[in-house]
Amino acid sequence: MSIKETSKDGHKLLLHILCATKMPFSSYKLEACRVPPQASFLANTLYSLLLLIFLSSCELSYPHLAMEVGSGSGDKAGFxxxxxxxxxxxxVKFKANxxxxxxNIRKLGQDDxxxxxxxLxxxxxxxxxxxxxxxxxxxxxxxxxAMWAIMTVVVVFEFSVGAxxxxxxxxxxxxxxxxxxxxxxHHLANLSGHIGEPILLGFFVFLQATISTFLRFFPKIKSRYDYGMLIFILTFSLISVSGYRDDxxxxxxxxxxxxxxxxGxxxxxxxxxxxxxxxxxxxHNLIALNIEKLGNSLEGFGDEYFKRTGGEESKDDKKFLEGYKSVLNSKNTEESLANFAAWEPGHGRFPFRHPWKLYLKVGTLTRECAYRIEAxxxxxxxxxxxxxxVGSIIQEACTNLSIESGKALKELALAIKIMVQPSSADSxxxxxxSAAKNLKSLLKSGIWEDIDLLKVIPGVTVCSILIDVVTCTEKIAESIHELASKAQFKSVEPTLSTEKLHSGQIQSVKSAQMVNCSHVVINVGESTLPSPPCESSSAPNASKQRMEV
Known part of the structure; x- marks a missing residue:
């Protein structure tokens, strides 16, 4: 109900109340007090509010009126x-809100x-x-x-150091x-005389504002120097124009x-x-996390898909299958973080001029793979x-393909996370x-001739997308190898337990000398793995060799 309708209905109700209570007001005077239809929105609002207060007090004084008005309006309650x-x-609503x-405030603080x-x-x-x-x-x-210092803090202080x-x-x-x-x-304008000074100043302001605004359309300037261009326009205009009145x-x-x-x-x-x-x-962490999400989605896809094909319904939690969704919308975040990271000095594991642009390349390929997983x-x-x-024919090849691709992506994510060469993902x-090659051979064989085409199409579609996923995984691996080379990731020769790596127990990998031993001992937490005997007796201390991880 609008405010005008509320005022109109309330006015009628007020007439009934005045007549029922025999108050000394004539209808003519009440008509004169009515808010005209041309009145402003604020006047109608104030009138409705005062009418609501008046009617509430009338209900307390004359409870029988509520019965009369309610019976006159049918099922609708009185105003x-x-x-x-x-x-x-x-x-109650205020308390709930x-x-x-x-x-929400508590959750926001706990999330990060x-x-x-x-x-603070x-x-x-x-x-x-x-x-x-x-x-x-x-x-x-x-x-x-001094107010400019306060304004600078308000507009400059951002969440990250780079920003x-x-x-x-x-x-x-x-x-x-x-x-x-x-x-x-301002100095050049002073030389032009009293008449030419404002004209020349106006021309300078127009010229710099036009050029600066046009430069902001260049993508590189827009991404890194857009805020500087705005401040340039503002400061030049303030100083040149104020100088006309201030010596x-x-x-x-x-x-x-x-x-x-x-x-600042x-x-x-x-x-x-x-x-x-x-x-x-x-x-760095975002790229690694996105790749790991894709690996989890792929690794569990094969079993889940063929369970449904066989008519089974999995009761397990399937949230990991939808982890790819957050990867699809990560482009803007990655570009912003890469832009801010370029401003930062060397810190921790990341020296100055770290190849941040290669992270964007990896992120782009990761999103391409995420679109395949969405399909x-x-x-x-x-x-x-x-x-x-059809499912029984393609199940083994598709399951192996999805599992191996998922494991490869998880190994690549782990290599980025701990900054080592991603050699473990190559296998x-x-x-x-190899599974994709077998699947292609299976699709080219003649076993599909006796099967209805409509029953084959869904399975062939999945096979085609999975083969494309392998290609995307290979491209991601190549880009991560390039990143590891440019960023000088550490190389790890010994074979590390995948479970230990993925459990998060391994934090950093340091180089160690290899002394004719087939393996080296890795300290994981407080425990120590047993060292196998060395092939050569010329290294008596080889059994005590350790890699801190």
Whole structure:
């Protein structure tokens, strides 16, 4: 019900109440007090609110009126009765909304505790920069321009170190360049005389705004320097235009640059020193996690698909089969993290000028594979499934292919995670290629001639997509080999237990000398694997050799 309809119905109800209670108001006076249809929305709202309060009080004083009005309107309750119910339910709804909000806040902090720390860091930076206003000597030097330091903290401080550094450097360099050009434009305009000065200043502002805005359309500038271009336009316009009315233009530019530098420095120092969040590390972990999700989806696809083909329904949790969905929408996140990581200095395992662009290449190939897995998932949930006869023919080859491809992807993800050469995935890729070759031979054979074509098509579709998945897996492996070579991942010669690797017990791999031993001992947690005897007696200490992992 709209406010106008509410006002109209309430007005009629008010007439009934006044007549029933014999109040000293004539209908003519009440008509004169009615809100006209041309009244504003605010007037109608206020009228409806006052009418609701009045009718609620009337219900308390004259309870028999609610019965009369309710009987006159059929099944619909009276207007003031509905309003009273709404008022009674308001505290309950408010409490429920508050509880839901608290739960959401708690969940947000538990999902990533770094968000809470980031909020505290922003508060600390603002508090430190605000001393320009609290401390009189500092305020006397900078004056009102100290506000630029606070504004810089608000707009520059980002979640990761790379994003903060990128914005801070963009803002600082843009302010410096625009300030210098603005002072030069102001000086040239002064030489043109009193009449030509505003014309020349307007031309300079128009020229720089046009060129800077056009440059923002270039993709490389848009991705890395867009914020700097905006600050350049703003600073140049402020300095050049304000200089027309202010003779102390040089002092104004110097104070603005100083306060922005102070605010940006506070952001960078706090972001880097206090619990830093590195965009490069997030990108590294994201790529590894996405590949691992694809491996889990592929590894469980074969068994699940042929269980449904045979009429069985699996009762196990199938969420791992849908892990690919988050990979499909990861492009923007990966590009943003790679852009921020390019600004970051060397940290931890990632030196300066780490090949972050290769992570984007791996991410693109990973999404291509995810689209194939999405097509497989569509076949899994399709209404038309291959017959049991067709399923029995292709089951072994398809299952082996999906399992080996999944294992290869998981080994590749693990190699990225611990930054070692992905040599352990090569055997699984070869097995997957062999299974794909067998599957192609099976499809080319003549065993399908006596089977109905409609029963064959669903199974052949799955086979074709799985063969394409093997090709995608091979491309991902090649790109990761390239990344490992450029990033100088460590090479691991000994054979490591896959279960130990995937259980997360192995954290880092250090190089060790091989002394004519078929194996080396690996320390996993506190336990030690037994060392086999060496082939040569010239290495008496070989049995005590260890690799810290």
């Amino acid at each position: 003031f009765t509905q309003g009273r119910r709404w008022l009674k339910a308001l505290p 508050m509880v839901a909000m608290v739960r 505790p770094r968000r809470v720390i980031h909020s 860091k922003v508060g600390l930076a603002l508090t430190l920069v605000s001393t320009f206003y609290y401390c009189q000597p500092l305020y006397s030097n900078f004056g009102v321009t 903060t550094l990128g914005k801070g450097l963009n803002r600082g360099m843009a302010t410096l360049m625009a300030g210098g050009l603005g002072i030069g434009a 102390e233009i040089l002092e104004f530019a110097q104070k603005r640059l100083s306060t922005i530098s102070i605010g 420095s506070a952001c960078v120092i706090i972001s880097t020193v206090v619990c830093p969040v590195w965009a490069g590390e997030d990108l 497989l998932n569509g076949c899994l949930n399709a209404d038309i499934q291959p017959s049991s006869e 699984h890729i070869e097995n997957a290629k």
